[in-house]
Amino acid sequence: xxxxxxxxxxxxxxxxxxxxxxxxxxxxxxxxxxxxxxxxxxxxxxxxxxxxxxxxxxxxxxxxxxxxxxxxxxxxxxxxxxxxxxxxxxxxxxxxxxxxxxxxxxxxxxxxxxxxxxxxxxxxxxxxxxxxxxxxxxxxxxxxxxxxxxxxxxxxxxxxxxxxxxxxxxxxxxxxxxxxxxxxxxxxxxxxxxxxxxxxxxxxxxxxxxxxxxxxxxxxxxxxxxxxxxxxxxxxxxxxxxxxxxxxxxxxxxxxxxxxxxxxxxxxxxxxxxxxxxxxxxxxxxxxxxxxxxxxxxxxxxxxxxxxxxxxxxxxxxxxxxxxxxxxxxxxxxxxxxxxxxxxxxxxxxxxxxxxxxxxxxxxxxxxxxxxxxxxxxxxxxxx
Amino acid sequence: xxxxxxxxxxxxxxxxxxxxxxxxxxxxxxxxxxxxxxxxxxxxxxxxxxxxxxxxxxxxxxxxxxxxxxxxxxxxxxxxxxxxxxxxxxxxxxxxxxxxxxxxxxxxxxxxxxxxxxxxxxxxxxxxxxxxxxxxxxxxxxxxxxxxxxxxxxxxxxxxxxxxxxxxxxxxxxxxxxxxxxxxxxxxxxxxxxxxxxxxxxxxxxxxxxxxxxxxxxxxxxxxxxxxxxxxxxxxxxxxxxxxxxxxxxxxxxxxxxxxxxxxxxxxxxxxx
Ligand SMILES: Nc1ncnc2c1ncn2[C@@H]1O[C@H](COP(=O)(O)OP(=O)(O)OP(=O)(O)O)[C@@H](O)[C@H]1O
Ligand SMILES: [Mg+2]
Numbered sequence: 001x002x003x004x005x006x007x008x009x010x011x012x013x014x015x016x017x018x019x020x021x022x023x024x025x026x027x028x029x030x031x032x033x034x035x036x037x038x039x040x041x042x043x044x045x046x047x048x049x050x051x052x053x054x055x056x057x058x059x060x061x062x063x064x065x066x067x068x069x070x071x072x073x074x075x076x077x078x079x080x081x082x083x084x085x086x087x088x089x090x091x092x093x094x095x096x097x098x099x100x101x102x103x104x105x106x107x108x109x110x111x112x113x114x115x116x117x118x119x120x121x122x123x124x125x126x127x128x129x130x131x132x133x134x135x136x137x138x139x140x141x142x143x144x145x146x147x148x149x150x151x152x153x154x155x156x157x158x159x160x161x162x163x164x165x166x167x168x169x170x171x172x173x174x175x176x177x178x179x180x181x182x183x184x185x186x187x188x189x190x191x192x193x194x195x196x197x198x199x200x201x202x203x204x205x206x207x208x209x210x211x212x213x214x215x216x217x218x219x220x221x222x223x224x225x226x227x228x229x230x231x232x233x234x235x236x237x238x239x240x241x242x243x244x245x246x247x248x249x250x251x252x253x254x255x256x257x258x259x260x261x262x263x264x265x266x267x268x269x270x271x272x273x274x275x276x277x278x279x280x281x282x283x284x285x286x287x288x289x290x291x292x293x294x295x296x297x298x299x300x301x302x303x304x305x306x307x308x309x310x311x312x313x314x315x316x317x318x319x320x321x322x323x324x325x326x327x328x329x330x331x332x333x334x335x336x337x338x339x340x341x342x343x344x345x346x347x348x349x350x351x352x353x354x355x356x357x358x359x360x361x362x363x364x365x366x367x368x369x370x371x372x373x374x375x376x377x378x379x380x381x382x383x384x
Numbered sequence: 385x386x387x388x389x390x391x392x393x394x395x396x397x398x399x400x401x402x403x404x405x406x407x408x409x410x411x412x413x414x415x416x417x418x419x420x421x422x423x424x425x426x427x428x429x430x431x432x433x434x435x436x437x438x439x440x441x442x443x444x445x446x447x448x449x450x451x452x453x454x455x456x457x458x459x460x461x462x463x464x465x466x467x468x469x470x471x472x473x474x475x476x477x478x479x480x481x482x483x484x485x486x487x488x489x490x491x492x493x494x495x496x497x498x499x500x501x502x503x504x505x506x507x508x509x510x511x512x513x514x515x516x517x518x519x520x521x522x523x524x525x526x527x528x529x530x531x532x533x534x535x536x537x538x539x540x541x542x543x544x545x546x547x548x549x550x551x552x553x554x555x556x557x558x559x560x561x562x563x564x565x566x567x568x569x570x571x572x573x574x575x576x577x578x579x580x581x582x583x584x585x586x587x588x589x590x591x592x593x594x595x596x597x598x599x600x601x602x603x604x605x606x607x608x609x610x611x612x613x614x615x616x617x618x619x620x621x622x623x624x625x626x627x628x629x630x631x632x633x634x635x636x637x638x639x640x641x642x643x644x645x646x647x648x649x650x651x652x653x654x655x656x657x
Contacts (some may be wrong), residue, residue, distance in 0.1 A: 093550040100510060100551050106544035110566045120552030171552065270438050 013223055014238075015048040020333070022085065024049040024207055025070065025175065030079035032065055032231075039065045041231035042079070047209060052201055054218040055211045056254070057228030063211040064103060065231075067177045070209065071100040083175070094123075101168035103179040103211075105160050107152040113163050114148045117301045118169040138166040141196060143189075157184045165193075175286065176201075178210040182217065194221050215255050219243070225249050243304075245289065248384045252302040257338075259308065261301045261379075265293055273381055275299060279345035285320050287377045303379035308351035310339055311363060311371050322373045323349065327366055341370055408625065411604030415618035432615040439592035442620060445604035448515065449584060452600060456522035457580035463523065464530025464579070465572055471531070472538040491532070495533045498525055507591060513595030521593040522583040529582060530575035533639070537571035540646060570642040581628045 017019035023046035032040040047053045050061045055063045064308055068074045069081060072093035080087055088096060108116050117138050121131045139145045142162040152160055161184045169176060182190045197204055198221055201208050212218050217224050219239040228237040235247040246252035249260060261284060263277030272291060275284040293299065315322055319348045331338035351372055364370060419426025436442060467487050490498055502521045506513055549559040587602040594600065601624065608617050
């Protein structure tokens, strides 16, 4: 994604591809049950030192529960949790080198903003002058200087979120767990804070595990993203990999916008497949990443809307990777326009076009007959 | 359409308040009576207040009551807070229902029975009755009031604040004193005030459990009245009413303010996703 490249520091950091690299945090077959309910289901995950790791998933899929196990507030029902190779099951929360920013902020209502931020530093018996300096630094970072003396109930939602953030990073722990740290901030402040977080993480060499609902945010800040569903990891990969090579329809649909075309495999060629569907006028030719696919399998082709070319003119070859339909709806998003094209079989396919010129009148209008084409390598063939 | 209060409403409210407060108002007014006879008004005077502070017996009784009240309220607050913490925090444990039932039983138990059973206990274990037995008896019955007040605060307490403190390196025991206690302190103070005023105006339980040398003020007043009401007693009662009123009003104000603050905090919290 372009957003990744716009980060302040570009780096090649892929310890997960290096078999000799030692994981920093390890979940080993961890299961967490609340009564009969399984919140985390036999999950194994390695997170590396200095990694910026994001957890993404729908509400209730167990993201907070994972963080709470790392922080020490919940014990795994089964499995082990290792930090730097040590089992941390018996270590109480106050002895773990892990700090957490709570989803509910959990600010101390009887302490001022300064008091909240200084709390963790005081527990370490840091000299007063150092505490003051660090608090001032945190206040500056989170733009909270004018509110230093206020109590939490005298702050707005976004300001309280920043206090919670400042409090959790003040101690500069080895591992920082952030449970939706930026949700209440407006877009501009959120983007600024994202970059501040990335800088901070780089500068101090910390390991961040962040939960977010905002996939764009996950794309921007993370080294790797884990997509969760019902207590299981569906895919763990770098933002670009997750976006371009999702492992299932669930992931493809969860991250970004996507078109699906279903069909049966009619032929397997060298590194590619041909997919046919009775309701489509063309056959689909695509690259094949999954070598186990056989003729006759039900598959889905996932294509991102920006990889669908839309045109008013009939292309030369209409037999493969080419469908036609009628413009059903146009979404103007400023930077791009999204064309919703209704095919003959009733499916709607989306195509995004960058608005490169300042055209008030778009060349393609409602109810125009258009052709959609895509190259062989534009989509991903998914079997699940 | 907004109607003013009807005649019926006005009459019933007036009657109700008269019923409740007329005796007390009369008592207060007659404590300023200059005559000896309580039933005949003979002009304003504060001489019975002077007589009151010169009456050694009354002063002794007041001193006993004050000591019993302070001590029993303090101990009951500590024990009641601990009971509330156990009930709210320790989810399900063996005998929880029984325990909560037992904590709240004295709330509905007739005072005569509480007093009598305590008396029987003290007699059985051969405990010399006096200051300490009254104090223990007062702790017993005011403890449950403290527990109720503190418990109602604890159920709305967001435990993630304690978790946050521990997460930042604060050990659990210290967390209780630097986070939990300061936040629930208003409820604890309200509980203490309630326990103190309950102890202050208790007659029944004190009569059962007291012994020589530990006559409380309500008991002294009661025995004095049996020999005939004097304006001096009215004066003492007026002072007592004032103290109890201040205590109860303060306790309810603290609880109210705390509730309002909590609601405001929750509203703010609700505004954030
Ligand atoms: N203490 C608990 N007792 C019982 N069930 C719980 C408890 N804590 C969490 N759960 C359940 O476990 C599941 C996962 O909860 P969790 O808080 O981890 O979700 P989440 O992924 O963080 O969701 P959200 O995005 O809404 O914050 C939920 O279905 C929740 O109801
Ligand atoms: Mg959560």
